[in-house]
Amino acid sequence: MPPVAETTLGVKGDFPIFTRRFDGHELIYLDSASTSQKPAVVIEAVAEHLRSHNANIHRGVYPLAQEADAAYDGARERVAAFVGAGEQATIFTKNVTEAINLVAYAWGRANVGPGQAVLITQMEHHANIVPWQVLCRERGAQLRYLEVDERGELSLQALERELARGDVALVAFAHVSNVLGTINPVAAMAARVRAAGAVSLVDGAQAVPHMPVDVEAIGADFYAWTGHKALGPTGVGVLHGRREILEAMEPFLTGGDMIASVDFQSATWNELPAKFEAGTPMIAEAVGLGAAVCYLSEVGMERVRAHERELTAHMLEALAQVPQLRVVGPPEAERRGGLASFTIEGIHAHDIAELTARRGVCIRAGHHCAQPLMRCLGVAATARASVGVYSEPEDIDALVDALSAARQVFELR
Numbered sequence: 001m002p003p004v005a006e007t008t009l010g011v012k013g014d015f016p017i018f019t020r021r022f023d024g025h026e027l028i029y030l031d032s033a034s035t036s037q038k039p040a041v042v043i044e045a046v047a048e049h050l051r052s053h054n055a056n057i058h059r060g061v062y063p064l065a066q067e068a069d070a071a072y073d074g075a076r077e078r079v080a081a082f083v084g085a086g087e088q089a090t091i092f093t094k095n096v097t098e099a100i101n102l103v104a105y106a107w108g109r110a111n112v113g114p115g116q117a118v119l120i121t122q123m124e125h126h127a128n129i130v131p132w133q134v135l136c137r138e139r140g141a142q143l144r145y146l147e148v149d150e151r152g153e154l155s156l157q158a159l160e161r162e163l164a165r166g167d168v169a170l171v172a173f174a175h176v177s178n179v180l181g182t183i184n185p186v187a188a189m190a191a192r193v194r195a196a197g198a199v200s201l202v203d204g205a206q207a208v209p210h211m212p213v214d215v216e217a218i219g220a221d222f223y224a225w226t227g228h229k230a231l232g233p234t235g236v237g238v239l240h241g242r243r244e245i246l247e248a249m250e251p252f253l254t255g256g257d258m259i260a261s262v263d264f265q266s267a268t269w270n271e272l273p274a275k276f277e278a279g280t281p282m283i284a285e286a287v288g289l290g291a292a293v294c295y296l297s298e299v300g301m302e303r304v305r306a307h308e309r310e311l312t313a314h315m316l317e318a319l320a321q322v323p324q325l326r327v328v329g330p331p332e333a334e335r336r337g338g339l340a341s342f343t344i345e346g347i348h349a350h351d352i353a354e355l356t357a358r359r360g361v362c363i364r365a366g367h368h369c370a371q372p373l374m375r376c377l378g379v380a381a382t383a384r385a386s387v388g389v390y391s392e393p394e395d396i397d398a399l400v401d402a403l404s405a406a407r408q409v410f411e412l413r
């Protein structure tokens with residue numbers, strides 16, 4: 001049965017930041033694709049950990065240290081379960097950027113070389129472009145791009161054609177584009193990559209906070225995401241990997257906690273996941289992320305997706321009423337995550353964002369860390385409105401009013 005669509009989840013009151021006022025205006029936060037706001041339970045989980053359970057992990061034998069161990073390990077358990085991944089193959093990183101770099105360095109340097117290629121797509125965030133550029137330059141490999149069509153979608157046939165060339169070592173692609181909003185067919189893509197004997201990496205930064213994600217069912221070799229967009233604190237990200245691949249990999253960063261033993265000239269590595277978590281990790285942040293995924297699970301990810309799809313449909317309809325406004329990406333809300341990037345002829349994207357901000361409406365403007373995609377779209381920048389669990393239809397209405405006011409400032413007809 002399809003999930004029931006809801007235009008409000010009624011959870012805004014769980015997020016203390018929405019009591020703030022800016023020049024007398026309510027906070028209308030439509031920048032969740034940049035980072036999400038945090039519910040009180042997450043803020044309190046971090047504070048309570050620091051207040052009452054703080055000690056370093058995996059080192060102490062005293063009860064307080066054991067509490068800290070349990071809090072950190074418990075957070076991993078929750079985070080892994082949230083996306084149907086194995087705990088041992090769930091590694092905490094600083095963010096999704098570090099997770100992708102981990103793969104590019106630890107897997108890429110050992111497995112990509114001259115005569116081989118890394119395939120990414122034109123819709124990637126810089127976090128899923130630059131690590132591959134650096135890897136390919138260093139290892140004498142080729143970096144190739146899957147094209148984005150005029151609807152803002154990828155083609156499975158084009159992926160098959162690229163794989164058929166026989167030289168692709170790794171394919172990396174976004175689950176949901178942070179500019180176009182496109183939801184990519186990641187399970188079908190991962191299956192084709194696997195059938196071709198290559199390794200796949202999915203950047204799930206814009207998917208995990210907004211829809212049910214089952215890492216096991218998607219079947220990619222690596223799936224990475226970032227905590228701060230998923231109601232968690234900054235400073236914590238996640239990499240899920242296929243266990244046998246992670247086991248075969250050399251570490252990324254080295255030092256304390258990731259070793260089994262150290263001699264004067266050499267060392268051996270700890271088991272997963274510790275092998276990839278050198279040094280004291282982001283303990284309180286991981287605890288906060290654990291609380292965030294519990295909160296999201298309680299709301300229910302099917303409901304979150306249904307809610308955001310409804311809001312997106314409303315947003316697309318409302319934006320279509322604004323003259324000279326062009327939304328990029330697939331026209332159907334069904335095909336996209338909860339965001340819309342757009343241009344208005346005659347107003348620069350930065351001016352749009354600045355003018356909406358005067359009414360308390362926070363949207364993002366710029367290249368959204370996707371400069372190659374901006375070139376494909378033939379624009380220097382777009383404005384982007386993006387929703388989260390706390391967003392409501394009134395937020396979209398406030399945006400549209402603010403856009404009409406902005407058009408008046410620029411005397412557009």
Ligand SMILES: Cc1ncc(COP(=O)(O)O)c(C=O)c1O
Pocket residue numbers: 033034095096097098125127128174176177178203205206226228369
């Ligand atoms: C699709 C995508 N990938 C990667 C990132 C980078 O996230 P972080 O800065 O948390 O590493 C973002 C953030 O905007 C994103 O939207």
